Amino acid sequence: MTTAAAREFDRHGYAGTSLTRIASSAGISVGALTFHYANKRELADAVRRKAHADTVPAVGRAAARQADPVEAVVLLTLTLAELLEREVAVRAAARLSREQPGPLDWTSAWTPTLRECLPDHPGETAGAGPDPAALASLATYLVTGVEAEIRRRIIHQEESAEQARVQLARIWTVVLQGLSPSA
Numbered sequence: 001m002t003t004a005a006a007r008e009f010d011r012h013g014y015a016g017t018s019l020t021r022i023a024s025s026a027g028i029s030v031g032a033l034t035f036h037y038a039n040k041r042e043l044a045d046a047v048r049r050k051a052h053a054d055t056v057p058a059v060g061r062a063a064a065r066q067a068d069p070v071e072a073v074v075l076l077t078l079t080l081a082e083l084l085e086r087e088v089a090v091r092a093a094a095r096l097s098r099e100q101p102g103p104l105d106w107t108s109a110w111t112p113t114l115r116e117c118l119p120d121h122p123g124e125t126a127g128a129g130p131d132p133a134a135l136a137s138l139a140t141y142l143v144t145g146v147e148a149e150i151r152r153r154i155i156h157q158e159e160s161a162e163q164a165r166v167q168l169a170r171i172w173t174v175v176l177q178g179l180s181p182s183a
Helices: 002-012 019-026 030-036 040-064 069-086 088-099 111-117 132-155 164-177
Strands: none
Touching: 002 019, 002 040, 002 088, 019 030, 019 040, 040 069, 040 088, 040 111, 069 088, 069 111, 069 132, 069 164, 088 132, 111 132, 132 164
């Protein structure tokens, strides 16, 4: 049932999804659906919990693999891109978080790990790396953009030769190399 709910929330958002639509997608009656979930809000919360359960350990593993803060943030965003592309519950939770922010907001599954990857103040790492707040903002914007691109592809039923994770890796390459030619 939660997979069917996730598919419908992903496609149609919270407002555009009805219990009837979810029940039909799950191949069950509305009565059977409401036996387990009293209302649409409970189903949305179940989808959000599923997305958290998928996201938290994945980003934790990604962040633990890198000692360098910038590399950890890059890997974390690539992991999130892969989750968004592959897991309908994660995409649905991202959309639900935009449409109805709250305590189960999907970003709360990964932003604490993102912040833990970064030093509290610029210059705390060797070489006085990038501003941690700016890097966290960049990562958040990139993940938001990946989700928007995946959603655009789904809406237009486009097959892409390049996965969102691959596109994001190319973007990070440009960012990390800088835009100006080497002197």
